[in-house]
Amino acid sequence: MQRPSDELLIAYLDGELDAETSKEVATAIARDPALAREAQMLGETAAALRVMFDEVLQESVPERLLAAARGEVGDSELDDKVVRFPEARKPSAAPAAQSWRRWASLPIAASVACLIVGGGVGYLLATQSSGGLVPQPTEQTAAASLNWLDNVAGYHKMLVNAGPNDTALVDIPADPQSSGGHKLALPQDFHLPDLKPWGLAYQGGRVLFIEGRPATQLFYTTDNKALGPVTVVVATTTLPDKAPTPEQRGDINMLWWRHHGHEYAVVGTANLGYLWNIHNDLAWQLDAI
């Protein structure tokens, strides 16, 4: 292939080409140092854009927008109650998961990632302590018994930022030979949920404590940018059944519910519609309806 067009080069960088064309562009880049330099610069510019705008995701959403989204806006009559855009909190500059992955190999993205991984949990904690990004917490969410959702969301955030190929955060890998004999804290006769129909591949899990008892957070990754990685939490509980309830921590969405002595959550950066459908599948598989 001669020098690829700008469209092809950028589509290559964006991961939008078929395998054959992608290989051709990669070969052209490998053979042409000037082209390689250009590709790198294009990537760095894109990474800079993402860093710049991802900061917006970490700002508090103005009350007027939350009210508008809930259909509570009485336009003029609420004008006086508008809460103006607050000073941005100190964020950790975490790029969106989908776009981060695409650029994971670029040096600039790598340097940004260092900031992200270090700050992921801190950000989530800060988000909670200062009112959160989106919904005001309900009475239930304010309950101390739901602190585990913060923990789960924080870990999910780190998993997202680490990227799909980084299994360092998975304590117990899916491959039994790599698990070092460690086992997940799953109920007896528990079958790992099969989320392959969603394009989600099981990567392993980690053990955490919910209500003082061991629980498990299972990690699934996917190439589907619209969906992103998903984690599933399985715990035991003495609390009464609870219908699926949406929660949000920063850009992490969650649906959690209790059924017959078990507590479950599905966690991801995907929108609640997606998570709701996955929840339906999980609930059916886990007999957790």
Place this chain on the structure above:
Amino acid sequence: MPQRNKADQDALSSRQAGSSDPAVSGFRPVSARFSDQLVAVLPRLRRFARGLTGSVVEADDLVQAACERALTREHQFQEGTRFDSWMFRIVQTIWIDQIRARDVRKEEPETEAERIGTDEPMRRVEARLALAEVRLALKDLPPEQRAALMLVTVDGLSYKEAAAVAEVPVGTIMSRLARARVALQVKLGGGRGSKDDAEAKR
């Protein structure tokens, strides 16, 4: 609460009659799920709008207008399709309408010295990457290219998804993106000459 129920009924009737006037009750009955989805996507809508307008206040006004429009058109959203894409499309449509109206009135868009955001660690990153220059360069791009850039490069949508939002063919998104990215690079000093710069304006 009979009063609220009456108000909801009035608002619902008003909506069904095609009116988007919320003044009837100051409360639009909206399904909890729809509202949850809308709240969940707000941060991304704000980011998208910020990229389009280059202004914090204008961006939030745009998102508020998009929310209000979405609520009056909840029935038009098709379950099983992507809610975020639907909302992006509404935001972009309102924004394009605003630009056209501005062109007719020959108004200049608000210019603001607002930063996209503030914080010390970010300033360090910004210094390294010359983010300020990126921001300025972005504002010089034609609106369609800016939208494509925000959807694909910043929000991570695929070309196909971005094409659906912009309601143009995938090839158009591809070419808008290429022009935008090359133009940014040129403006940031890594360019390839005036020919590309001129093309980027197209």
